[in-house]
Each structure stands twice: as C-alpha cells, then as structure tokens.
Amino acid sequence: MEFSENKPIYKQIVEHFFSRILSKTWTDGERVPSVREIAVLLEVNPNTAMRAFHELQELDILYNKRGVGYFVSEKAHKKVKEIKRKEFIEVKLPSLFKDMDQLDISFDELKELRK
C-alpha cells in the first residue's frame, strides 16, 4: 500500500480500517486479518501495524480475543461514522470554508470540481 507522506503511517492504517468498515467489507463481529498479515499486506513494520490495532481497540472499533485474533466490535460501523462525522464537522469543514473564502471559491464551483 502507498502511504501519504504527511500523515503517520499507523493513522493511515486506521483510516484504512475505517473505510473497510464503512463500506461493510468488514462487518460487525467479523474477524480481521492478524497483525502480521496486515503488516505483510501493507508492507509495513509489524510495530506500526500493532499501533494501529491498539488505536482501533481504544476506539472500541476492534476487540481482541487472546490467542484468536482481532474482531470488529458490535457497533463498529456506527462508531466509525460518529468519529468521522465529528472530525468532519469540527476540523475539516472550518478548514474547507476558510479555504473557499481565501481562494474565492463558491459552492457552485465546488460542485463543478466534483466531476
């Protein structure tokens, strides 16, 4: 996997999980690949993968069965949506509006740029 340079890799892995869960590729209760598998898959240091798992566990999006693996928690989908929405409203939107002001871009232009 390719990683952007301005974000920590482990955070990008977390977001990777977010996407999978949001898109229901991984659904509530399902087992996710092991730390090692993720590390190999994404060509990443196992420590880095581990760190992502920890973060996801703290967010109650994954839980661990010792000796078995990591699983998507019950309300993971809802939770992820919550987190992303919160971040979107509180962080990204203000930045977006500021940029639109400074660059003099209207909502209509935004719509155009979508294409």
Next chain:
Amino acid sequence: MEFSENKPIYKQIVEHFFSRILSKTWTDGERVPSVREIAVLLEVNPNTAMRAFHELQELDILYNKRGVGYFVSEKAHKKVKEIKRKEFIEVKLPSLFKDMDQLDISFDELKELRK
C-alpha cells in the same frame, strides 16, 4: 501568536505570511519585518523564524536584499494563490469528496453547515 500543536511552528509562520499576502496586508515589493522582528513579534526563536523565511524564499514568495532585509517578490500574491489552489484541488478536495461519500453528505447539507 498562538500556534496549533500538530503542525510545526515554522510552517504555521509560512501560512501566516500566506494570509498576509493573500489579504494584501503585505503587497508585492514591500519589505517585510526582519527575521528578528518576526521572532519577537510571534514569540519564537529567531532560528524558527529564519526557517520560515527560507521556505518562503524557496517558494519565490520572498526574496532577499543582502544586508537590507526580505521583500515580497513580484508575483507573490499570484504565487500564493497558485500554491493554495493546487493544494486545495489535489489534496483537500479528494479528501472532502471521499468524506462526503462515506458520510453520505450532499452539497445541500454542506451549504447548510456553513451557517
């Protein structure tokens, strides 16, 4: 000046300059405060201020007259707009659209959130 914690101070100074130039507080050809003055004004170490100046010089937004000081270069305003626009289009917009998809937010809702 107050600095956010998740971005290097010197980059925030660079953006500070961006704003000033975009808002035409500092116009093309004008001399900007000296490194030391900026350091005192923003309450940072001169080295940190210097770093911002170097970055701005590399971006062709400031230029230096030896022994005199730094000046806003001719096309600074245009340049800044270019840089910000490029970043907006190439980095922020894709992320915005992805978020809108994942969170199922329409342009109309976006407009509402503006208020």
Next chain:
Amino acid sequence: MEFSENKPIYKQIVEHFFSRILSKTWTDGERVPSVREIAVLLEVNPNTAMRAFHELQELDILYNKRGVGYFVSEKAHKKVKEIKRKEFIEVKLPSLFKDMDQLDISFDELKELRK
C-alpha cells in the same frame, strides 16, 4: 573531518555526499549512515548534519523511509553528475575562460600546469 572556512559546513557535507556517490562508495538504493552517525563521524552538531540531509533530499539525491533512515535515491548518481556538470559549464567554465583571457594563458599552458 576537516572543513574549509569559507564555505558553510553543511554545504561541505553535501559535497562530501556528492563525492561518495560519484565514486560509487554509496550506490543507488543503499542506506546511508543516520543523521547522528554522520554528526559523530564528521564531528559536527546533529543539526548541521540534518541540514545537509535536507538539502540532499530536496535535490532528490536522498530519500527518507520514516523511522528507518535515509537512502540513496534511484538516480542519485546521474543526478549528482548532472548538477556538477551544470555548475561546471554555467559557472566555472565562464570564469575559467575569463581568467585565461585576462592572464593570457593558453590551453597548452593549462595542460603543463596539470603536472
């Protein structure tokens, strides 16, 4: 390492890297010593070493793997040769020819001086 007085140390370190790459002591893809190691080796402050690394990174001669170290980039050797050649042709040669004119020195004399 000994440094000349009339050039910034960090630039001399950059040229040191140039030499190593030109002589293929360090080849494409290879990891170079860490910032700290270089600092100890050349007996300079880590900051000074860092500065050289940054310059080399901007020139696309080194690239960074986060948490791992700096690596010689793919086309480093070619790149260095390009840079040096450009400088030679555009800066040093004109100066050389001017000097030869003013001092009335011919190519044959130049060859003699080589010995």
Next chain:
Amino acid sequence: MEFSENKPIYKQIVEHFFSRILSKTWTDGERVPSVREIAVLLEVNPNTAMRAFHELQELDILYNKRGVGYFVSEKAHKKVKEIKRKEFIEVKLPSLFKDMDQLDISFDELKELRK
C-alpha cells in the same frame, strides 16, 4: 550592475576594478571615479563601495590623495596580474582539475566547450 549571489558585493566590485585595470581601461596614475560615483553607478550602498576601495588600497592597487580622490597606483597593472595569477594557480586550477576528474572531462573537451 548585476551581482552574483554567492560572492560578497564588495569583492565583486574589487574584481570589477581588476578587470578595468587589466584591460587598461584605467591605467597607472589615472584617477578613478569617487566612492560616491561608484556607489551610484553600480547601485550599491556607499559603505559597500567604500569597502572595496579599502581593499584595493590595502592591495596597493589604489592610493588616496586626501581631498582629491583615489588613483591607480604605479604598478597596479603588474600587481593585479600577480594576484590573479596566484589565485588562479593556487585556488582555481586545483578545483578545475578535480572537477575534470570527477566529471571525466578531458582537455580536448574543454577546448570544445570554449566555442
């Protein structure tokens, strides 16, 4: 006058004098323009011009008649040639030969590049 960025302006003025004397535009005993005239002519701070004059005086290339102006000294032409030759042999040639080695450029190629 245009100045190169990597050399102090006052040194470039000194070299400017060297050229004039070598080319016999200014000959031994002749009066040269005043500090102020030079400053205006070259669009330079008078202090900077002054510094060049001091350097030239120390090198015995100019001498001063108080209240009258600066004059080219008797053996200026010879002196300049000496200085330039010394610098050429001791500083520039070694650098030239090193570059030729590293870039793998022969004397024949050098001759070609002259054109």
Next chain:
DNA sequence: GTGGTCTAGACCACC
C-alpha cells in the same frame, strides 16, 4: 542594522 551558520542540548512522534 541585516541575514546566516553553528553548537549544545532537549523533547517528541514515529517505525
């Protein structure tokens, strides 16, 4: 006065 470089040393996030 101006910028530029450097040391010493600290702290941090990340891999």
Next chain:
DNA sequence: GTGGTCTAGACCACA
C-alpha cells in the same frame, strides 16, 4: 532505533 522541531545563545560577514 530513526528523523524532526525547537530553544537559547553565540559568532560572523556583509550592507
């Protein structure tokens, strides 16, 4: 372990 940032403070050449 890695690089990156920052402060504090000094010293210097140059305009």
